[in-house]
Amino acid sequence: MSVARIVLRNGYKDIQYQPLPKEIEDAEDVESPVSVGGCTLDIATTPTSSNNEQQRLLTDDGEANIPLQTDDPEFNELIAESERAIDEGILPERIYQGSSGSYFVRDRDRKTIGVFKPKNEEPYGHLNPKWTKWMHKMCCPCCFGRSCLIPNQGYMSEAGASVVDTKFGLGVVPKTKVVALASETFNYTPIDKAKAKSVKFATERFPDTLGKNMKAGLPPKIGSFQVFVNGFKDADFWIRRFQEEPLPPEVQKHFQHLFERLVCLDYIIRNTDRGNDNWLIKYDKEKADDPEECIYVAAIDNGLAFPFKHPDEWRAYPYYWAWLPYASVPFSDHTKDLILNKLKDLDLVQEVIDELYNVFKHDKGFDKNLFERQASVMRGQILNLCQALEDKKSPLQLVQMPLLRIERRGDGKSNRGSNFIQRFQDKYPFFSAC
Numbered sequence: 001m002s003v004a005r006i007v008l009r010n011g012y013k014d015i016q017y018q019p020l021p022k023e024i025e026d027a028e029d030v031e032s033p034v035s036v037g038g039c040t041l042d043i044a045t046t047p048t049s050s051n052n053e054q055q056r057l058l059t060d061d062g063e064a065n066i067p068l069q070t071d072d073p074e075f076n077e078l079i080a081e082s083e084r085a086i087d088e089g090i091l092p093e094r095i096y097q098g099s100s101g102s103y104f105v106r107d108r109d110r111k112t113i114g115v116f117k118p119k120n121e122e123p124y125g126h127l128n129p130k131w132t133k134w135m136h137k138m139c140c141p142c143c144f145g146r147s148c149l150i151p152n153q154g155y156m157s158e159a160g161a162s163v164v165d166t167k168f169g170l171g172v173v174p175k176t177k178v179v180a181l182a183s184e185t186f187n188y189t190p191i192d193k194a195k196a197k198s199v200k201f202a203t204e205r206f207p208d209t210l211g212k213n214m215k216a217g218l219p220p221k222i223g224s225f226q227v228f229v230n231g232f233k234d235a236d237f238w239i240r241r242f243q244e245e246p247l248p249p250e251v252q253k254h255f256q257h258l259f260e261r262l263v264c265l266d267y268i269i270r271n272t273d274r275g276n277d278n279w280l281i282k283y284d285k286e287k288a289d290d291p292e293e294c295i296y297v298a299a300i301d302n303g304l305a306f307p308f309k310h311p312d313e314w315r316a317y318p319y320y321w322a323w324l325p326y327a328s329v330p331f332s333d334h335t336k337d338l339i340l341n342k343l344k345d346l347d348l349v350q351e352v353i354d355e356l357y358n359v360f361k362h363d364k365g366f367d368k369n370l371f372e373r374q375a376s377v378m379r380g381q382i383l384n385l386c387q388a389l390e391d392k393k394s395p396l397q398l399v400q401m402p403l404l405r406i407e408r409r410g411d412g413k414s415n416r417g418s419n420f421i422q423r424f425q426d427k428y429p430f431f432s433a434c
């Protein structure tokens with residue numbers, strides 16, 4: 001692993017790469033300090049935005065401790081409505097095409113309002129309803145699992161993508177948070193089902209003061225809940241359509257901006273699963289007079305992001321959008337103006353990392369060191385993205401830039417003189433196209 005020396009001042013704009021002596025460049029894992037002047041960078045292990053209110057509202061399902069309520073009243077109301085619908089027998093419905101237990105959640109008018117993905121029904125969760133995933137896990141985990149990701153934390157990644165999207169003002173991820181829900185349509189163990197049966201039997205004698213699911217005794221499942229967006233179709237569908245029937249120029253321009261925001265999101269979170277079926281487009285050609293009302297993009301299925309290292313084994317997990325013609329167009333000034341200053345604001349970057357910490361830390365498998373590595377990958381991605389926006393590169397050129405991580409050194413307890421080391425990736429996967 002080669003290491004370069006880097007000086008960060010007042011954001012990323014004054015980055016100075018200092019050439020290294022040849023022997024150091026060739027050495028494995030040699031560290032060289034990075035000094036940060038004039039920037040206040042706190043560490044991820046001492047989040048600034050810890051919230052006592054939330055600490056008091058923790059629930060524990062044996063998988064994670066999560067706040068019973070989010071800090072977003074609108075979102076809380078959506079969850080309350082989902083619970084009321086479940087109580088009235090309008091139960092979440094499994095999405096059959098998915099590789100895991102994912103559910104469409106409806107309101108009392110039977111309108112779909114969210115997508116719920118329980119942690120323990122994720123591809124490698126112990127209650128995943130798909131037998132093919134069970135076979136993968138049992139027979140050949142090294143061929144199917146993603147070694148760069150922390151296993152079974154997809155729901156956290158879903159919520160984390162929403163944090164990044166909101167904080168950087170990208171506006172492409174439907175709001176997603178971690179919640180707890182119970183429904184008899186979810187996949188439970190035979191023991192849970194048996195327990196539920198006896199609780200139900202006992203509580204049926206009491207008047208209807210308890211919610212039905214409480215009565216049924218089913219344990220709530222922790223998982224991600226994403227707001228359902230209406231009228232969207234897989235990007236694959238629309239992209240094929242646009243090839244036959246090109247968009248009007250102004251609409252095309254707006255679509256290109258939305259596409260660039262998707263690229264920024266995926267690059268920052270280092271999404272390893274962005275096929276063209278994992279982002280959605282809504283297009284209403286009747287509204288071509290107003291491009292912003294005419295076309296929308298939604299980045300869904302963000303559960304396989306936030307790796308703790310760059311992919312370096314068998315598969316490269318490319319961003320599938322890189323092969324689209326839109327990826328060869330240089331980043332627009334519009335996108336640069338929207339995001340570059342935010343990405344260069346190291347305080348904001350640290351705030352995002354702190355907020356991710358505050359989400360991820362609730363998982364039972366949370367590991368501070370792995371989180372620190374996730375943050376290092378993300379800082380490296382942000383640095384590359386800044387450079388690409390500054391140089392007006394295209395998304396295709398962005399994904400070809402040398403990969404790096406920016407690691408924090410020391411205990412980081414002091415804001416002054418926190419040290420960062422930039423490390424270039426020198427190990428690349430065997431297969432680069434899959």
Ligand SMILES: Nc1ncnc2c1ncn2[C@@H]1O[C@H](COP(=O)(O)OP(=O)(O)OP(=O)(O)O)[C@@H](O)[C@H]1O
Pocket residue numbers: 095097098099100101102115174226227228229230232234277278300301302
């Ligand atoms: N927020 C959303 N709004 C509207 N539709 C959605 C949303 N999330 C998911 N969907 C729909 O549900 C389908 C499955 O969702 P998703 O890809 O997130 O599930 P999954 O179980 O992770 O599937 P897989 O692992 O096969 O990709 C999507 O292709 C899309 O059609």
Ligand SMILES: [Mg+2]
Pocket residue numbers: 277278301
């Ligand atoms: Mg999907």
